[in-house]
Amino acid sequence: MAASTALASRALAFGPDKSLALLRDGYQFWQNLRDQRGSDVVRARLLHERATCIRGGDAARFFYEEPRLERSSALPAPIVGTLFGHGAVHTLDADQHVHRKSLFTDLLTAEAVGAIAAEVGRRWDERAPTWRGETELFEEASAILLGAVGAWLGLPIHAEDAAGRAADMLAMVDGFGSPGARHWRGHRARGRTEHWMEGVLQDIRDGGSHEAPIGTVALFRDGGGELLPVHTAAVEAINLVRPTVAISWLLSGVALAFDSWPHLREDLASGTISALDLAQEVRRCYPVAPFLAARATEDLEWSGEPIPAGSLVVLDLWGTDHDPRIWPDPFRFDPTRFQQTPVTPFNLVPQGGGDRNRGHRCPGEDVTLAVLITLIPRVAGLSYAVVGERPGLRRMPPRPTCRIDVRSA
Numbered sequence: 001m002a003a004s005t006a007l008a009s010r011a012l013a014f015g016p017d018k019s020l021a022l023l024r025d026g027y028q029f030w031q032n033l034r035d036q037r038g039s040d041v042v043r044a045r046l047l048h049e050r051a052t053c054i055r056g057g058d059a060a061r062f063f064y065e066e067p068r069l070e071r072s073s074a075l076p077a078p079i080v081g082t083l084f085g086h087g088a089v090h091t092l093d094a095d096q097h098v099h100r101k102s103l104f105t106d107l108l109t110a111e112a113v114g115a116i117a118a119e120v121g122r123r124w125d126e127r128a129p130t131w132r133g134e135t136e137l138f139e140e141a142s143a144i145l146l147g148a149v150g151a152w153l154g155l156p157i158h159a160e161d162a163a164g165r166a167a168d169m170l171a172m173v174d175g176f177g178s179p180g181a182r183h184w185r186g187h188r189a190r191g192r193t194e195h196w197m198e199g200v201l202q203d204i205r206d207g208g209s210h211e212a213p214i215g216t217v218a219l220f221r222d223g224g225g226e227l228l229p230v231h232t233a234a235v236e237a238i239n240l241v242r243p244t245v246a247i248s249w250l251l252s253g254v255a256l257a258f259d260s261w262p263h264l265r266e267d268l269a270s271g272t273i274s275a276l277d278l279a280q281e282v283r284r285c286y287p288v289a290p291f292l293a294a295r296a297t298e299d300l301e302w303s304g305e306p307i308p309a310g311s312l313v314v315l316d317l318w319g320t321d322h323d324p325r326i327w328p329d330p331f332r333f334d335p336t337r338f339q340q341t342p343v344t345p346f347n348l349v350p351q352g353g354g355d356r357n358r359g360h361r362c363p364g365e366d367v368t369l370a371v372l373i374t375l376i377p378r379v380a381g382l383s384y385a386v387v388g389e390r391p392g393l394r395r396m397p398p399r400p401t402c403r404i405d406v407r408s409a
């Protein structure tokens with residue numbers, strides 16, 4: 001009797017399903033619950049799963065360091081199917097995860113990061129002088145980023161396919177936050193992209209060896225020494241390309257920031273802020289990933305709150321990046337804040353937190369920062385005004401468009 005009462009009260013504590021409210025409120029969903037309930041730890045039922053949401057630096061440490069939290073069953077199938085791909089590193093745990101992760105961390109060396117960023121800069125310098133009048137910066141940036149990461153990887157991207165491939169990379173990301181047409185667009189984009197990438201990798205396998213990084217992906221072996229199924233290798237190759245192209249979202253953030261706060265150009269020129277300060281503030285304020293989930297394998301407790309075995313723990317990334325206990329005046333765009341509050345593994349988590357080799361932290365953070373640091377002075381040097389709708393916090397991810405009206409230099 002006592003056990004069934006405890007279960008009933010737990011069922012009540014998670015309340016009715018709030019998936020629709022999540023779609024409506026977007027990045028602010030968990031903050032709204034925190035405000036309504038006056039509590040820092042909040043619970044909700046999402047897609048019929050019980051979820052306990054935590055945020056802040058200590059919460060991020062718990063999320064990344066608690067060994068009884070696992071990822072393999074925590075991500076909803078539609079998100080795996082469009083955004084990451086089945087069998088992706090994101091969905092692995094323990095030794096299998098650490099081994100697969102080494103594919104990414106071994107490839108993304110400082111030298112590789114430098115090469116990708118330099119290629120992005122070179123392609124931008126070629127392309128930007130052709131921009132006049134209203135320009136879709138988001139699309140232009142996605143083509144530049146695809147070309148640069150493709151050149152580094154050694155991917156054969158035919159000129160006539162490049163725009164479609166870049167659009168497919170964006171569509172896979174754009175589909176994650178919506179159950180409707182956007183999701184199906186992402187699903188179809190994934191199908192096309194996996195088919196293409198499987199062909200590329202199979203050709204490399206048939207040829208036996210390949211010097212470029214794409215060859216390392218094609219010939220990567222699992223912990224038991226077996227080649228990955230070609231589909232899984234394709235999924236991981238796409239996990240290098242798609243998120244690099246997704247830096248377009250952050251670049252749009254850079255363009256919006258210069259447009260909203262023109263003094264940033266002078267601050268940058270005078271050295272009051274660095275390009276790194278600005279890149280970090282853009283990552284904090286223009287979110288892409290809203291939150292992450294992991295499943296409790298045993299009954300756990302966080303900050304005195306019980307977390308039942310089998311339920312989800314959600315780390316609110318946006319909420320952590322706007323936690324006033326870490327970032328004072330969190331809704332103010334202020335790149336100088338990093339001069340007072342240095343970034344730690346757990347206080348700024350737009351790309352996850354903790355250790356990137358052993359945990360799930362994004363291995364592409366250095367690429368992201370290097371690309372932004374390369375492009376920030378170039379965007380600052382453009383004369384433009386942002387036109388059209390500005391992204392808000394409801395749509396996840398924000399509408400993938402940033403049109404700029406480029407004035408002749």
Ligand code: HEM
Nearest residue numbers: 089090240243244246247288289351352360361362364367
């Ligand atoms: C717009 C820029 C990016 C954003 C917002 C972003 C965000 C994220 C987030 C939130 C995670 C999940 C961390 C976790 O599960 O704990 C992640 C993981 C990952 N990211 Fe990124 N990322 C970006 C760029 C990149 C780039 C440039 C690459 C590769 C070149 C990359 C490759 C990956 C991979 C492979 C994972 C899975 C890591 C794992 O599960 O161990 N990302 N990213």
